[in-house]
Amino acid sequence: MNPQSLRITVWNEGVHEARQDPPAIAGYYPNGMHGAIAEGLAGHFPGALIRTAVLADPEHGLSEDVLADTDVLLWWGHLAHGDVSDEVVERVRRHVLGGMGLLVLHSAHFSKIFISLMGTTCSLQWRNDGERELVWNVNPTHPIAEGITGPIVIPEQEMYGEFFDIPTPDDLVFISSFDGGEVFRSGVTFTRGRGRIFYFSPGDQEYPVYNQAEIRQVLANGVKWAAQHGIERQAPSVGNPQRGSFGS
Amino acid sequence: MNPQSLRITVWNEGVHEARQDPPAIAGYYPNGMHGAIAEGLAGHFPGALIRTAVLADPEHGLSEDVLADTDVLLWWGHLAHGDVSDEVVERVRRHVLGGMGLLVLHSAHFSKIFISLMGTTCSLQWRNDGERELVWNVNPTHPIAEGITGPIVIPEQEMYGEFFDIPTPDDLVFISSFDGGEVFRSGVTFTRGRGRIFYFSPGDQEYPVYNQAEIRQVLANGVKWAAQHGIERQAPSVGNPQRGSFGS
Amino acid sequence: MNPQSLRITVWNEGVHEARQDPPAIAGYYPNGMHGAIAEGLAGHFPGALIRTAVLADPEHGLSEDVLADTDVLLWWGHLAHGDVSDEVVERVRRHVLGGMGLLVLHSAHFSKIFISLMGTTCSLQWRNDGERELVWNVNPTHPIAEGITGPIVIPEQEMYGEFFDIPTPDDLVFISSFDGGEVFRSGVTFTRGRGRIFYFSPGDQEYPVYNQAEIRQVLANGVKWAAQHGIERQAPSVGNPQRGSFGS
Amino acid sequence: MNPQSLRITVWNEGVHEARQDPPAIAGYYPNGMHGAIAEGLAGHFPGALIRTAVLADPEHGLSEDVLADTDVLLWWGHLAHGDVSDEVVERVRRHVLGGMGLLVLHSAHFSKIFISLMGTTCSLQWRNDGERELVWNVNPTHPIAEGITGPIVIPEQEMYGEFFDIPTPDDLVFISSFDGGEVFRSGVTFTRGRGRIFYFSPGDQEYPVYNQAEIRQVLANGVKWAAQHGIERQAPSVGNPQRGSFGS
Numbered sequence: 001m002n003p004q005s006l007r008i009t010v011w012n013e014g015v016h017e018a019r020q021d022p023p024a025i026a027g028y029y030p031n032g033m034h035g036a037i038a039e040g041l042a043g044h045f046p047g048a049l050i051r052t053a054v055l056a057d058p059e060h061g062l063s064e065d066v067l068a069d070t071d072v073l074l075w076w077g078h079l080a081h082g083d084v085s086d087e088v089v090e091r092v093r094r095h096v097l098g099g100m101g102l103l104v105l106h107s108a109h110f111s112k113i114f115i116s117l118m119g120t121t122c123s124l125q126w127r128n129d130g131e132r133e134l135v136w137n138v139n140p141t142h143p144i145a146e147g148i149t150g151p152i153v154i155p156e157q158e159m160y161g162e163f164f165d166i167p168t169p170d171d172l173v174f175i176s177s178f179d180g181g182e183v184f185r186s187g188v189t190f191t192r193g194r195g196r197i198f199y200f201s202p203g204d205q206e207y208p209v210y211n212q213a214e215i216r217q218v219l220a221n222g223v224k225w226a227a228q229h230g231i232e233r234q235a236p237s238v239g240n241p242q243r244g245s246f247g248s
Numbered sequence: 249m250n251p252q253s254l255r256i257t258v259w260n261e262g263v264h265e266a267r268q269d270p271p272a273i274a275g276y277y278p279n280g281m282h283g284a285i286a287e288g289l290a291g292h293f294p295g296a297l298i299r300t301a302v303l304a305d306p307e308h309g310l311s312e313d314v315l316a317d318t319d320v321l322l323w324w325g326h327l328a329h330g331d332v333s334d335e336v337v338e339r340v341r342r343h344v345l346g347g348m349g350l351l352v353l354h355s356a357h358f359s360k361i362f363i364s365l366m367g368t369t370c371s372l373q374w375r376n377d378g379e380r381e382l383v384w385n386v387n388p389t390h391p392i393a394e395g396i397t398g399p400i401v402i403p404e405q406e407m408y409g410e411f412f413d414i415p416t417p418d419d420l421v422f423i424s425s426f427d428g429g430e431v432f433r434s435g436v437t438f439t440r441g442r443g444r445i446f447y448f449s450p451g452d453q454e455y456p457v458y459n460q461a462e463i464r465q466v467l468a469n470g471v472k473w474a475a476q477h478g479i480e481r482q483a484p485s486v487g488n489p490q491r492g493s494f495g496s
Numbered sequence: 497m498n499p500q501s502l503r504i505t506v507w508n509e510g511v512h513e514a515r516q517d518p519p520a521i522a523g524y525y526p527n528g529m530h531g532a533i534a535e536g537l538a539g540h541f542p543g544a545l546i547r548t549a550v551l552a553d554p555e556h557g558l559s560e561d562v563l564a565d566t567d568v569l570l571w572w573g574h575l576a577h578g579d580v581s582d583e584v585v586e587r588v589r590r591h592v593l594g595g596m597g598l599l600v601l602h603s604a605h606f607s608k609i610f611i612s613l614m615g616t617t618c619s620l621q622w623r624n625d626g627e628r629e630l631v632w633n634v635n636p637t638h639p640i641a642e643g644i645t646g647p648i649v650i651p652e653q654e655m656y657g658e659f660f661d662i663p664t665p666d667d668l669v670f671i672s673s674f675d676g677g678e679v680f681r682s683g684v685t686f687t688r689g690r691g692r693i694f695y696f697s698p699g700d701q702e703y704p705v706y707n708q709a710e711i712r713q714v715l716a717n718g719v720k721w722a723a724q725h726g727i728e729r730q731a732p733s734v735g736n737p738q739r740g741s742f743g744s
Numbered sequence: 745m746n747p748q749s750l751r752i753t754v755w756n757e758g759v760h761e762a763r764q765d766p767p768a769i770a771g772y773y774p775n776g777m778h779g780a781i782a783e784g785l786a787g788h789f790p791g792a793l794i795r796t797a798v799l800a801d802p803e804h805g806l807s808e809d810v811l812a813d814t815d816v817l818l819w820w821g822h823l824a825h826g827d828v829s830d831e832v833v834e835r836v837r838r839h840v841l842g843g844m845g846l847l848v849l850h851s852a853h854f855s856k857i858f859i860s861l862m863g864t865t866c867s868l869q870w871r872n873d874g875e876r877e878l879v880w881n882v883n884p885t886h887p888i889a890e891g892i893t894g895p896i897v898i899p900e901q902e903m904y905g906e907f908f909d910i911p912t913p914d915d916l917v918f919i920s921s922f923d924g925g926e927v928f929r930s931g932v933t934f935t936r937g938r939g940r941i942f943y944f945s946p947g948d949q950e951y952p953v954y955n956q957a958e959i960r961q962v963l964a965n966g967v968k969w970a971a972q973h974g975i976e977r978q979a980p981s982v983g984n985p986q987r988g989s990f991g992s
Contacts, residue, residue, distance in 0.1 A: 097369060117367040118367055119364060120440050121441055123483075123486045125487040125489055126487075126488055127491065129491060132677070134677045134679075134990070136679050137658070137659065138658050138660070140938055141843075141935045150990045151990050161632075162634050162671070163636060164634070165483075167415060167438065167439065167440060168416075168438075170915075172668065175671060175679045176679075177673040177677050180491040180492060181492075181628070181630045181673050182630075183632050183634075183671045183673045185634065185671075191885050193369055193413055194884055195885070196885055235413075236369055237369065240373070240374055241373055241375060241409075244428065244429075246878070246895050382925045382927075384926070384927050386906050386908070386927075386929065388690055388732070389595075389690050389692055389724070398742045401742065409880075410882050411881065412882070418667075419666075423906070424927075427925075429876070429878045429923075430880070431880050431882075431921045431927050433882065439637045443637070444637055476637070484636070494646045494647050494649065612863060613863040614863055615861040617980055617981070619981050619982045621984070622982070622984055657985075661841075661937055661979075663936060664912075676988060686912075687911065687912065689865055689909055732864075732867050732907055734869070734870070736870055736871060737869055737871060738871070739871065739873060739923075740924060
């Protein structure tokens with residue numbers, strides 16, 4: 001795949017930015033979290049098509065046309081999970097099952113789309129105390145870990161801790177620890193239908209994590225891994241074949 | 249766990265039986281498929297509490313009280329998936345996430361409860377042509393395969409074939425082949441929340457599969473594996489612990 | 497399985513104890529680490545047959561007769577991996593592939609038997625600095641985690657950190673963190689042949705970890721999980737079946 | 745990665761070819777199985793460096809220099825596993841753990857290198873009766889399955905059947921069925937150290953399987969998946985870091 005042909009959509013509810021909550025957010029994220037994420041991806045994939053979309057856009061910016069033209073969708077949400085329309089969630093789900101990649105970020109563990117694809121509560125333990133997070137690579141051959149050697153050091157972060165109620169991931173790529181001693185499976189992959197899903201927990205409205213080079217590297221790796229450019233977008237479906245109807 | 253203390257509920261939509269469709273069903277399943285399954289389990293777990301329930305019962309026979317008193321629920325459905333009330337499905341799902349075992353049988357791959365726990369389409373290929381099914385044990389150390397050596401030979405069965413759109417299972421226990429050459433991951437396990445789930449495909453309204461000794465052995469093994477008798481029934485939930493609040 | 501019928505062998509090289517290195521070891525482990533582990537198991541399985549064996553015993557205490565009469569073998573080694581005879585290692589390996597359970601403890605990650613079953617280097621990062629270890633349960637439905645809720649707090653321990661070079665485990669049960677911020681997959685399971693293997697990292701010659709109740713609980717859970725009492729002890733082997741030779 | 749920069753070595757014991765056993769082999773494999781495999785890869789990777797090597801070559805053609813210049817090694821063996829020198833096996837193992845990709849083909853399930861990386865007996869059931877093999881894709885999002893839709897139909901093949909004594913694979917990509925009704929996990933992946941391993945069972949000295957376009961496609965996909973061009977070739981190793989020595 002030629003990375004220049006990638007079509008990426010970065011979705012953010014955009015509520016923290018609209019409310020200027022926290023007040024400092026406009027300082028480290030002048031173009032919103034989606035802007036910072038998109039900027040990071042643009043640095044890795046010059047020439048790629050990178051869109052952003054927010055909750056307030058018509059159809060949340062996720063029309064059928066946009067999704068059909070998206071290889072990988074990134075999703076950030078926190079305050080407004082309940083305001084995302086069920087129709088859009090169902091549309092995104094159909095595209096994921098049909099082969100669109102999905103990166104689920106931080107507090108989007110509680111998004112409708114992630115819960116519907118996982119089948120679990122997706123609950124976890126949390127504490128907002130500005131703790132240092134260390135992101136350890138426990139799968140050095142994984143494409144998503146490419147170029148990540150020592151732990152990624154995030155000076156201040158919200159703590160996310162186990163038990164994280166997700167299905168057993170296909171691949172466990174990163175495990176984080178926090179000052180308080182908690183641990184978290186912070187980088188995990190899944191497949192659903194024909195779609196590839198990567199959940200990555202670092203990233204928060206209060207800490208400028210998406211400006212960090214290693215985090216941008218992981219997101220770019222995740223996009224490359226999740227993309228299946230050029231495949232027909234179609235979810236698996238029921239068939240009723242005749243005997244011996246293959247290979248003829 | 250003392251198998252005598254097991255509390256098992258066998259659920260069947262019971263529509264094929266009510267309609268006598270196929271007509272011969274009353275011959276090989278005089279007490280319905282649920283009756284045959286319950287009889288098989290009773291042979292393996294004398295003294296256990298084994299209930300049956302059908303769609304036509306009030307609340308489909310799956311009241312809060314019944315589920316709270318159930319260690320493992322078995323689910324058979326085919327014609328009437330859409331008639332199962334969303335409220336009951338949500339109740340069953342809550343109990344599974346809280347630790348109730350669930351065995352999903354044959355055409356129940358398309359039940360609301362299974363799809364909601366898997367997050368995929370759960371679609372597959374099928375053909376009803378009375379083909380021989382061979383069920384191969386590919387995981388001989390697995391508790392669900394205990395006592396199963398050579399392949400289980402089912403003289404006539406509906407064919408279920410790949411691609412079976414499920415998440416990567418935690419454990420792959422059985423793979424089936426059919427006369428026509430198709431293969432199917434016919435025995436697979438998952439965990440969701442605190443609950444253990446076993447999908448097992450053999451079993452159909454047209455062929456008396458649930459009367460077969462090896463099939464009854466696998467179902468009994470599955471029940472024993474899925475049961476967590478005595479644990480508190482509670483789904484994982486969000487927590488906001490103080491620093492260092494453990495181990496004090 | 498009746499836990500009273502369990503036959504357990506606890507193997508320890510016994511070199512730290514023989515050398516009184518560290519000097520304090522006789523204080524917290526008056527009967528050696530194997531003695532403490534055996535005592536813990538006896539508390540959980542009254543009536544079970546629990547042997548101990550050490551490197552200095554004839555055939556290291558692991559004769560064909562002893563292994564044939566062992567459902568689960570526990571293995572602790574550190575200073576003397578190279579002194580274990582290849583013949584005994586091969587004998588243990590044959591029994592594991594034939595269905596004997598194996599618990600590999602702490603520094604035994606570098607034992608000949610573990611490396612030969614894993615196929616990797618089994619290397620890791622370490623630091624002996626008396627750090628607090630927190631052992632988090634990330635798999636609450638797993639039989640080995642039964643009864644373990646909050647993290648197990650080990651006040652002082654040697655640090656073991658990632659990257660731990662093992663194959664992807666079948667089940668990841670525990671993840672540890674250490675004061676210094678490192679993380680470690682500290683409780684992991686594998687199957688090889690017909691045998692079940694559990695690696696558990698807590699436990700060291702300098703810190704009295706095996707006297708701790710939660711650690712003893714995990715080891716007892718591990719033994720119960722790994723035991724396949726009553727199965728024929730035979731490794732998988734090549735077969736050349738005739739067509740249709742099954743099910744006749 | 746630019747496929748043109750790939751460096752591939754196809755190893756074949758070459759004994760069937762040397763003995764002209766079976767006599768017809770020179771007809772369908774005029775350049776040996778390694779020649780046919782190399783030709784297939786050359787069609788997919790024009791410009792790549794593709795070597796072949798056989799048992800009779802000095803150092804079996806697998807000197808340190810050759811391995812250091814190999815991104816992915818393919819391995820075919822059958823009659824002469826025991827004649828492969830332990831020194832060369834250990835060298836190959838070191839390179840795999842350090843990041844060289846390895847494709848293990850057909851009867852090489854019993855090669856020294858595969859057994860040493862798996863830790864199991866690698867035994868299976870077999871029958872040479874010219875049966876049709878159907879290779880089903882059960883993992884449509886996997887890079888190794890790219891472009892493979894319906895089953896691959898191999899008109900005549902040796903039967904390989906379960907139980908195949910391998911560790912639980914990281915990814916199960918293909919399952920085969922045979923005329924006689926047996927099934928086999930015919931395409932499976934593993935990681936060991938920093939290396940990626942793909943076992944693929946189709947291919948035999950008696951049937952011209954490696955001339956088939958879909959088989960060549962799978963081998964090319966496997967090579968692309970296993971290659972980690974440009975990484976430092978170094979197995980994971982022990983470290984004894986100071987506290988806080990990361991991220992400074």
